[in-house]
Amino acid sequence: MRKQRAFRIGIHPINWVGEDVREHGADTTYETILNDIQRLGLTGTEMGRKYPQERAELRRELEARGIQLVSQWKSVLLSDPAYRERELAAYRAHAEFLSEMGSTVISTAEVGGSLHFDPRRTPNEKEVLRLDDAGWHCLAEGLNAAGGIAREYGLKLAYHHHGGTVVESPDEIDRLMELTDPSLVWLLYDTGHAYYGGADPLQLLRKHYERIAYIHLKDVRPAVLDEARAEGADFVTCIRKGVFTVPGDGCIDFAPIVSELAARGYDGWAMLEGEQDPALHPPFEYARSALRYIDALLEAASGKE
Numbered sequence: 001m002r003k004q005r006a007f008r009i010g011i012h013p014i015n016w017v018g019e020d021v022r023e024h025g026a027d028t029t030y031e032t033i034l035n036d037i038q039r040l041g042l043t044g045t046e047m048g049r050k051y052p053q054e055r056a057e058l059r060r061e062l063e064a065r066g067i068q069l070v071s072q073w074k075s076v077l078l079s080d081p082a083y084r085e086r087e088l089a090a091y092r093a094h095a096e097f098l099s100e101m102g103s104t105v106i107s108t109a110e111v112g113g114s115l116h117f118d119p120r121r122t123p124n125e126k127e128v129l130r131l132d133d134a135g136w137h138c139l140a141e142g143l144n145a146a147g148g149i150a151r152e153y154g155l156k157l158a159y160h161h162h163g164g165t166v167v168e169s170p171d172e173i174d175r176l177m178e179l180t181d182p183s184l185v186w187l188l189y190d191t192g193h194a195y196y197g198g199a200d201p202l203q204l205l206r207k208h209y210e211r212i213a214y215i216h217l218k219d220v221r222p223a224v225l226d227e228a229r230a231e232g233a234d235f236v237t238c239i240r241k242g243v244f245t246v247p248g249d250g251c252i253d254f255a256p257i258v259s260e261l262a263a264r265g266y267d268g269w270a271m272l273e274g275e276q277d278p279a280l281h282p283p284f285e286y287a288r289s290a291l292r293y294i295d296a297l298l299e300a301a302s303g304k305e
Helices: 030-039 055-064 081-100 133-152 170-179 191-196 201-211 222-230 235-241 254-264 283-304
Strands: 008-011 044-046 068-071 074-076 105-110 156-160 185-190 212-217 269-272
Touching: 008 283, 030 044, 030 055, 030 283, 044 269, 055 068, 068 105, 068 269, 074 081, 074 133, 081 105, 081 133, 105 133, 105 185, 105 212, 133 156, 133 170, 133 185, 156 212, 170 185, 170 201, 185 191, 185 201, 191 201, 191 212, 201 212, 201 254, 222 235, 254 283, 269 283
Parallel strands: 008 044, 008 269, 044 068, 074 105, 105 156, 156 185, 185 212, 212 269
Antiparallel strands: none
16 A cells, blocks of 8 residues: 655665666566565656666556656766767757656766766776866856756756765755756755765755755765775775665664655655665665655654644
8 A cells, every 4th residue: 555645755776776886786687676666665766777778668667566767867977068069968868768758857967077987087096086166167057058958858957966976065065056057957865975975964955955856865874984984985885885775774863854854845756775785785675664764754744743
């Protein structure tokens, strides 16, 4: 039985199959993922690398289980003007696909400067290359253009602040929000990446609530993060070490976050995320536990109103 909630809760397939750590869940089938989502009573998912790539087949498999494709990650390299034309053409194709699938947001992240995602980087490099002023303004202009494309297709560009990228820290998130057009560039608020990047997740939520179009609910194991930082581990190594987990299994206090969202009337999607080794942390059991945790917080929040 599917529950009525203050806002829509879905789940990301990254709980079953890693995106940045390819060996996580490498043998898991898309049928297992979608069947588990259906068993959880959830109706929203993001695109995953194991899902069918052919649109008719993907639509058939989702519709058979009453599941909506909410979004799909789109990497962009817009901080370098040499890439803008091809990036925007790819963004248009991505928007067309998501629009056809009935999605409303595009999870979008700049990969320029990243160790793991920037095609210009070499394997021997060790640091994220932060943007200079010219890079920031080029990125903002490019995102505004991409946001205009998204709007043409009835979508919102939801910018995903993300560990290991140039929009990671609270100051970087603030600067991105300041430089971009609020009618074209929205925020994907991610609790786990907020903490990882040095922000207080609740403060970030309150500061930029009016720009939030989409949410990822992720938790953090602080002892693992501290150990990884002491070793100078990069972002992907942090994932392998188990820095992230599902809500209720880490250090983030989700009670005021959930209460804030409910009080403000947030009615968009919020995806449960763990991004950890499924062999060590069984995805269905962890997801069920996280869902019970969030539902209990929603029930407590409704009692305060």
